[in-house]
C-alpha cells in the first residue's frame with residue numbers, strides 16, 4: 001500500500017534485490033540498463049549505476065566510469081551510447097552502422113553514438129569518492145587515483161557542453177536531439193519537434209527493436225522515431241559538428257534539467273578539485289555554477305507560470321509544457337529563495353505530487369503509460385529529492401524517499417511506473433532503479 005510503513009525487513013529485502021540486479025546487469029566493464037531493451041553502455045545510466053555500486057562494490061563503480069570515459073571523443077563529448085562490439089548490429093536500433101561515427105582515440109570506428117546525455121558523471125564520481133572511506137584505506141587510496149584520472153576528462157566534458165554547445169549564446173548548453181535530454185518523448189519537446197520533418201519512409205528501411213521487447217503503448221510513437229532518425233541524420237551528415245547549429249539543425253533546445261545537471265557538475269568538480277589540491281580551479285568551478293544558475297533563471301523561468309520551461313533556441317520561444325525537468329533547478333544551491341519555494345510547492349501540488357510523474361498530471365499531453373509523458377521514473381525523483389534537501393525541505397525529501405522505497409519494493413525494479421497505481425512499466429531489472437534504491441536505503 002502507498003502508506004505502508006517502511007520497515008527494516010522491507011529495506012533488507014529491497015537491498016538484496018537491488019544488489020542482485022546490479023550483479024546481473026554487470027558486463028565486466030559496465031552495467032547495462034536492461035538486458036533485454038538496452039544491451040550496451042548508456043552514458044547517464046552508468047553514472048547512476050556508479051552511485052549504487054559505491055555501496056556494494058566501489059572497484060566496479062570506478063570501472064564503470066572509466067569504461068565510459070575511455071570512449072570520450074577528442075572534443076570532450078561523452079557519447080550517449082558506447083556500443084558493445086561483441087553484440088551484433090541488430091541488438092538495438094539505431095545501431096553503430098546508422099551512427100557511422102569516425103574512428104577516434106584509437107577506437108574502432110562505429111564504437112559509439114555522437115550525441116550526449118545529461119552530465120551526471122562529476123556528481124557520480126564525487127558520490128563514489130565520498131563513500132570510499134566505508135570500504136577501508138585501500139578503497140580511499142584507489143578513489144584518489146581515480147578522481148585524478150577522471151578530473152581532466154570531466155572538465156573536458158563540461159567545456160564541450162558549455163562552449164561548443166552554447167548555441168543560444170546565453171551561457172547554457174543546448175541539446176540537439178530529444179535523446180540527449182534523457183527524457184526522450186517528453187511533451188517539453190513537442191513544440192520544437194513540430195517543425196522537424198517526420199519522414200516515415202526512414203522507418204521502412206529499419207526495424208525498431210524496442211517494440212520486440214516492450215509494449216507499443218508504453219514507447220515513443222513511429223512519428224517520434226521518424227523525427228529522431230531524421231535528426232540523427234542531420235547531425236551525422238554535418239560531421240557531428242556544432243558550428244552554426246541554430247541555423248542548420250532543426251532541433252536546438254535549452255532544457256532546465258540538463259542545465260541544472262551541468263551546474264551541479266561544476267559544484268561536484270569544485271569539490272573534486274579541492275580534494276586534488278587545486279583551490280584556484282575549485283573557485284572557478286563554483287563561479288561557473290553560479291553563472292549557469294543565473295542563465296537558467298534568466299532564460300528558462302516564466303514569471304507567469306512560476307515554473308522553468310525548455311527554450312527553443314531557433315524560435316526563441318519557451319514551451320508551455322511543464323515537465324519534471326522544470327523542477328530540477330531545485331538542485332541548485334544558488335537558486336533564489338522565492339523560485340526555490342515555488343518549485344517545492346509545485347512538486348507537492350496536484351500537477352505533480354511525490355513521487356513526481358514525468359509530466360504535469362493536469363497537462364493536455366499527460367499519458368499515464370507512455371514513457372516520459374506521465375510515468376514515474378526513479379532517477380529524476382532521486383534528483384528531485386536532492387533538490388528538496390538542498391533547499392531545506394527535509395520532510396518532503398523524507399516522504400519522497402519512503403514513497404520510492406515502497407514503490408520499488410512493492411512493484412519491482414522496473415524502468416518506470418504507472419503514476420496512479422504504481423505498477424511497473426517498461427523493462428524489469430532496470431539498472432538505475434536498482435542502483436538508486438541502494439542510495440535511498442543507505
Ligand code: 9WN
Nearest residue numbers: 033038042044045179182183184210
Ligand atoms: C535512447 C537507457 C536509456 C536512458 C534514457 C531513456 C531511454 C533510449 C531509448 O533509455 O532512451 O537513448 O532507446 O529509448 O529515455 O533516459 O538513458 O536506459
